[in-house]
Amino acid sequence: MSRRRGILSALLVIGALVLSACAGLPMSGPVNPGLSAGEDAGSPEFLFRPDEPQPGASPEQIVEGFIRAGSGPGPAANWEVARMFLAPSIRETWNPEASVTIDLPDDRESIPTSEGAVEVAIAxxxxxxxxxxYQPDAGxxxxxxxxxxxxxxxWRITEAPDGVVIDRDVFTNVFHRYSLSYFDPTYRFLVPDVxxxxxxxxxTRITRALVNGSPSSWLADAVEDAFPESVTLARPSVPLESGVAxxxxTPEALAVEATTLDRMQAQLEAxxxxxxxxxxxxxxxxxxxxxxATTTQSTRVTGPPLVQTDAGFGFLAGDELTPIPGLSDAMELVDPLAIQVSADRDVAAVRLVGGEVARVPAESPVAVVDSRSGLINPGVDPFGFIWSVPRDQPSALTAFSVSGQQSIVADAWPAASEVVAMAISRDGTRIAAVLITGGRSEVWVAGIVRGTEAVPVRLGEAVPLGPLTGSGTALAWLDDTSVGVxxxxxxxxxxxxxxxxxxxxTIGAPQGAASVAGATSISTVRLRTDDGALYVKRGANWQRTENGITILATQQGSPQ
Structure with a gap:
């Protein structure tokens, strides 16, 4: 499936990060081509100028100044101020871009342990x-x-760990998030890797990471990379000429077939x-x-909210409920508690009042696929599989095909004692879940590894996205890169x-908030409360828009 280039890949990516801003040149080694005329070096970085070392500063003050200098002026100047705190013996060998630790600066504590030795505890x-x-870390x-x-x-520092420490409030001004794009196994969707x-x-950094690198380890087995291992960048920079990257x-690209080239183009453009x-x-x-660029399928959700009311099931705009042909009629045959609708709107995964999970298609009979006790809200993926799991048996995650065949999804949530909620990404490559691990609620994600005919076989490496404040109750994908909890x-x-x-x-939610769904680009979040009110998020506020909602359905995209 995906490529793993090991140590060489990691070195190439790290090498990409050491390029300086003004000329696109590395700090050592052979001279390489720099920025061409018209090349955009990227958005200017946040200009924070830390203090330089002060005469007579103690070892503790030197270390504290060095850590503060990690927040600027950053890679644009090769962390020149931070290097002033270092002794000449390590000034050029210290690697600031090996890693970034994001911390709470008010909680830093420096402790001299002996003459010429300082320990720093950071939160x-x-x-x-x-x-x-990125990796969350609380400790x-x-x-x-x-x-x-x-x-x-x-005093100057003679031994220091590689990498920098950056204040949480400054981090997003120095580092920005970008999405590397890979394919799902069917090449229908592009999958972002933040x-x-x-x-x-x-x-240059993005292209190096994509062409010379590989997907994140947790996602690697769930996606495809069109770039052959033999094809790498032939020059260290990616100039922009009249806005074109x-x-x-390398010459190996000449032997790549047209279909693969088109997929490579799609990955680069995205x-x-x-x-x-x-x-x-x-x-x-x-x-x-x-x-x-290969044409791929969008995962955007369009249109008004999809809901169940006393008047039926459909899209609600004001007082008008627009039914989905076939599916709205089929929903009259069941008594649902939760509904997720496929992108083509031809089938829904439904949890019934009796606790069972059913497949509700638009043009064929309703089928109960899972009757185990304690089931949570189910999901449907782009290939028609209904996903279901009991809350107290996270490892019993099961996918049910259109024909009713069931597949136990191996390696599901081995660290969890309970699974409270789950959601399949709209491209079918990732699953997010609210889990109880060690007695606390956390959000986790894993790649979905599929076999022939897109049958889910197992989950890849599960990684935590972060702890939750309070107890998790509901979860949904808001877009391709974020979930709402x-x-x-x-x-x-x-x-x-x-x-x-x-x-x-994290912000406060309306009182009684019970379910969440992704929405349009105008407002990416919708919430339903226990009293049947519908809210949309406007900035940091919630606006009540509708009433009388019995179920807020989630959508896995829109018809193409």
Whole structure:
């Protein structure tokens, strides 16, 4: 399936991060081509100028200044101020871009342990590795430093961990999120893999990570990469000429068949679009390659909310309920508690009042597919599989085909004692879930590994997206890169928007919030409350729009 290039790949990605902003040159090694005329170096970084070392500063003050300097001026100046705190012996070998630790600066604590040795405890909330992948982290991280007095009597750091520490409030000004694009196994959908890079030379960083790298480990077995292992970048930079990213590839690209080239073009265009690049030209030795991006299926949800009311099932706009041909009539035959509708609107996964999970198609009989006790709300994927699992048996995750054949999905949530809610991504490659692990609610995600005819075989590596405040109650994909989660605590309901591959934001939710669904680009979130009210999110506020809603359905896309 996907490619893994091991140590060489990691080194290439890290190498991409060490490019400087003004000329696109590495700090050491052979001279490489820099920015061409008209090339966009990316959005300017947040200009935070930390203090330089002060005369007579103690070892503790030198270490504290060094850590503060990690927030700027950053890669645009190769962390020049931070290097001033280092002794000449490590000034050039220290690698600031090996990793980023994101912390709460008010909770930093420096402790001198002996003469010339300082330990720093930081309250980390997340980290970014050398490939740009984000990992949540809630805990105390210990950093060790050694210092020595120089010939002028000033203390300088002689031993320091690679990487930088950046204040949580500054992080998103220095690093921005971008999405590398891969394919689902059927090549119908593009699947985003969120990474965090400095804005300096963003196009180069993204292209290097895509062409020379590989998908994130948790996603790798669930997606396909059109770039053959033999094809890499032929030059270290990706100049922009009249807004077109010039991607120079090694000669092996000349042997790639047309279909694969078109898929490579689609991945590049979608990946670089997240950096504002509008067009891409692949070439070999300055000779353009002829390619047209493969057409893929959108996963956007369009139209008004899809709901069940006393008047029936359909799209609600004001007082008018527009039924879905066939499916709305079929919904009259069941008594549902939860409904998820396929992108083509020809089938729904339904949890019934009696607790069973049923397949409700538009043009054939209703079929109860799962009657185990304690089932949570089910889901339907792009290939027609209904997904179902009992709350207290997370490892009993099962997918039911259109013909009724069931497949136990192996390796499902091994660390969880309960699964409260789950949702399949609209491209069918990922599953997110609210799990109880170690007695607390957390949001997790895993790739879906499929066999022949798209049959779900197992889940890939499961990774936490982050802890929840309170107890999780409901979850839905809002778009391709984020999920919305409802939780409850003593102070009332909360809504968390969790980026898959990034930090989360949490705000209060309307009283009685019970279910969540993704919406249009105008407002990506809809909530239903226990009293049947429908709310949409407007900025940081909730606007009540409808009443009398018995069920807020979730949609897996829109008809193409």
């Amino acid at each position: 980390s909330v997340g980290s970014v590795d050398g490939t740009g992948a 105390i991280t210990q950093l060790s430093f050694r210092l020595a007095q120089q010939d002028d009597g000033e 990474r965090w890079f400095p804005t300096t030379n963003a196009a 010039q991607v120079s590839l 990946s670089l679009a997240s950096a504002g690049v509008s067009a891409v030209q692949m070439s070999v030795a300055s000779t353009p390659l002829s390619a047209e 409802l939780s409850s605590e003593s102070g009332g309901p909360l809504f968390t928007e969790q980026l898959v591959g990034g930090p989360a934001t």
